[in-house]
Amino acid sequence: MGEPVLALTCGEPAGIGPDLALMLAADPAPLPRRPVAIGDPALLAERARQLGLAVRLRELAPHEAPGPRVVGELAVWPVPLAVPVTAGRVDPANADYVLASLDLAIAACRDGRAQAMVTAPLHKGAIIEGGHPGFTGHTEYLRDACGVDEVVMMLATDAALHGRVLGEAQCPLRVALATTHLPLRQVPDAITAAGLTRVLRRLAAGLRRDFGLAAPRILVCGLNPHAGEDGHLGREEIEVITPTLEALRGEGLDLVGPLPADTLFTPRHLEGADAVLAMYHDQGLAVLKYAGFGRGANITLGLPLVRTSVDHGTALDLAGSGRADPGSLRVALALAAQMAEARARRPA
The missing domain is CATH 3.40.718.10 (Isopropylmalate Dehydrogenase)
Structure with a gap:
């Protein structure tokens, strides 16, 4: 080319x-x-x-x-x-x-x-x-x-080009969103099995096609604090997110989660991951922009x-x-x- x-x-x-x-x-x-x-x-x-x-x-x-x-x-x-x-x-x-x-x-x-x-x-x-x-x-x-019909919004820091040190790990940081510009009170109702399935399939396909990743590993945030704490802090993880991830693993997608968002963005979890799916806008993008504001880019997959x-x-x-x-x-x-x-x- x-x-x-x-x-x-x-x-x-x-x-x-x-x-x-x-x-x-x-x-x-x-x-x-x-x-x-x-x-x-x-x-x-x-x-x-x-x-x-x-x-x-x-x-x-x-x-x-x-x-x-x-x-x-x-x-x-x-x-x-x-x-x-x-x-x-x-x-x-x-x-x-x-x-x-x-x-x-x-x-x-x-x-x-x-x-x-x-x-x-x-x-x-x-x-x-x-x-x-x-x-x-x-x-x-x-x-x-x-x-x-649908696209996926993903932001990436310059680590997606050449790696960036977070602790001891080289961590390309790519964060995609399950929901985008919604008021927080509307987010839980927008987290559906059908919607997550579409977003994760499109995210995995985009990582394969546009980043040359043969088998992308995707970390998935929970919606609630502590990823719901076994249902004590919310049931979306039990009723929607976990069953959806299990079904998509059956299709061959490499998905990890749902994980607590407050610890997911640490070197231990990010090492070896190709992308993170956040449930809502500020859950993922606040971390990404703190890590690399002015050295990142917005990407439209799909x-x-x-x-x-x-x-x-x-x-x-x-x-x-x-x-x-x-x-x-x-x-x-x-x-x-x-x-x-x-x-x-x-x-x-």
């Missing part, structure tokens, strides 16, 4: 997405990939001037490939803004611009111009106020655009294309200041390339 082409959407134009793309383009540190920014060249040029970055923009035709990476140069597939942008000031009038950049990245992956897409953060409120009241985020938009994203938001207060940290974007690009290469070796 050669070096994969990565379609990089710049996200909310008033946020730090444009800054991060420019900062990586100017950085002489190795980045052995071929990212193509998707955004408005005039916006990128103005932001580069604001940041004091000497980055040359190379506008590409719709079907033109970027060629080898050149330090100080940023290849761009242009998408025009609806209205001019001031760093840090969201304007809902640019909602369609943000979605058009996503659509271009999806199309590029589908027709083979790009082997993966990487997304800088967008502003959900701006999209909703800009005429898209049903918008809930990147993940759901990509799910619907690709015509799939799409017909490879998609990664940064582990942070638009940081409007940092836009145009030069104080944004491109570390997460660097990890997201590297993981996207790794996943694209694994997928090319192991097509569905």
